[in-house]
Amino acid sequence: MDSRSSSLPSGGVSVIIVTTLFLALAYLAVALRFYARHIQKKSISIDDYLIVVGLIFTTATIGTGYGLVLNGGAGRHIAQVTPEEIAITLKLFVPAPLLWAISAAFIKLSILFFYISIFTMANLRKAVYAVIFLTVALLIAVLFESFFLCRPFAYTWDKTIPGVCGSTQDAYLAIAIVNLVTDLSVVALPMPILWRLKLPQRKKIAISAILSLGLVICAFTAARIKSVLDLDPMDFTYTMIPDLIYGALEIELGIINACLPLLRPLLLKFFGSGSDLDSVPRRKIESQPSNKNDSWNSHTRAASDPDEERLYKAMLPQDVVVQKDVYVYRSPGEMEKARR
Numbered sequence: 001m002d003s004r005s006s007s008l009p010s011g012g013v014s015v016i017i018v019t020t021l022f023l024a025l026a027y028l029a030v031a032l033r034f035y036a037r038h039i040q041k042k043s044i045s046i047d048d049y050l051i052v053v054g055l056i057f058t059t060a061t062i063g064t065g066y067g068l069v070l071n072g073g074a075g076r077h078i079a080q081v082t083p084e085e086i087a088i089t090l091k092l093f094v095p096a097p098l099l100w101a102i103s104a105a106f107i108k109l110s111i112l113f114f115y116i117s118i119f120t121m122a123n124l125r126k127a128v129y130a131v132i133f134l135t136v137a138l139l140i141a142v143l144f145e146s147f148f149l150c151r152p153f154a155y156t157w158d159k160t161i162p163g164v165c166g167s168t169q170d171a172y173l174a175i176a177i178v179n180l181v182t183d184l185s186v187v188a189l190p191m192p193i194l195w196r197l198k199l200p201q202r203k204k205i206a207i208s209a210i211l212s213l214g215l216v217i218c219a220f221t222a223a224r225i226k227s228v229l230d231l232d233p234m235d236f237t238y239t240m241i242p243d244l245i246y247g248a249l250e251i252e253l254g255i256i257n258a259c260l261p262l263l264r265p266l267l268l269k270f271f272g273s274g275s276d277l278d279s280v281p282r283r284k285i286e287s288q289p290s291n292k293n294d295s296w297n298s299h300t301r302a303a304s305d306p307d308e309e310r311l312y313k314a315m316l317p318q319d320v321v322v323q324k325d326v327y328v329y330r331s332p333g334e335m336e337k338a339r340r
Contacts, residue, residue: 008070011075011241012069012070012074014241015068015069015241015248018245018249019065022249023062025252029256029259029260030051030055033048034048036264037262047110047111047113047114047258048110050113054110054254054255054258055255057102057103057106058252058255060103061099061103061248062248062252064092067088068096068240071085072086072237073086073089074237074240074241074244075237075238077237078234078235081237086237089236090158091156093157094146094156095146097142097172100247101139101175103254104251105138107254108135108182108186108254109132109136111258112128112135112189115128115190118190124189131182131185131189134181134182138175138178138179138182141175141178145171145175149165149166149168150164150166151163151165169228169231173225173228180221180225183217184218187212191208194207194208194211195208207261210260214254216253216257217250217253217254217257220246220249220250223242223246224242224247230242
């Protein structure tokens with residue numbers, strides 16, 4: 001056996017361990033998301049379907065990373081890599097950025113369609129649709145870059161034939177910068193509306209903290225931009241490791257971040273109430289349940305503006321029933337009777 005292939009370099013091991021760990025967490029987040037939907041007895045919506053597609057393509061993206069490490073020599077200096085391994089790496093360079101871009105696009109689209117389902121203000125919805133357009137446009141640009149950067153196309157991986165390529169590094173850098181802009185937009189979009197809602201300050205801070213976890217993803221996007229700038233074309237198998245790790249973390253954490261706002265019912269189910277995201281006092285609309293025969297020991301939460309209503313309806317726990325515009329809290333015993 002060739003000594004160059006007998007063991008994985010430390011950089012390759014880091015790629016395998018880090019990407020596998022966070023991929024498992026992404027799967028867990030999506031599973032908990034659907035379990036929360038089950039607890040709420042809510043139907044699956046478009047943002048749920050989009051996150052599943054994002055997870056599928058994220059898995060495929062991580063698979064290309066495995067291929068680069070296990071078969072393409074990623075993590076070793078170019079002088080230690082065989083021509084066969086270089087050929088594999090160049091071939092994997094074709095689907096890898098495309099799969100990553102599809103993953104990132106569907107994850108962002110999931111979050112953006114969640115915003116559309118929550119907020120009703122016209123200006124915000126227009127801004128959300130603008131970011132959706134930019135996200136789709138970026139994906140189309142990556143498609144063109146993947147297939148038309150090198151002419152003929154086979155020259156992408158086979159440098160023995162006549163051909164020419166544009167600057168792969170410049171193309172990746174441009175895509176990464178636009179992607180950072182869309183990431184920041186996704187984080188910033190709901191904040192002005194959230195802080196205008198009639199919520200107590202601590203609840204605004206709590207919800208903002210959840211939505212602002214996307215800033216962590218932006219940090220990895222920025223780190224990835226630096227890794228692209230630091231990429232050495234003469235030793236790309238060795239210097240690609242940071243890009244592989246940051247790119248994988250960006251989409252894996254993106255999935256986790258997209259699922260977190262929908263997991264509140266699980267927190268209430270297993271840890272009870274009393275958190276900063278619990279009930280909010282509102283202007284009273286109706287003080288009694290609509291059914292006079294109900295003997296529930298309940299109180300009501302009255303409605304304020306539609307955006308606040310939608311924000312809370314998206315995260316209602318299983319012991320809340322919506323009667324017209326009133327949230328009625330059932331006791332555990334009454335919930336058990338209702339199930340029978």
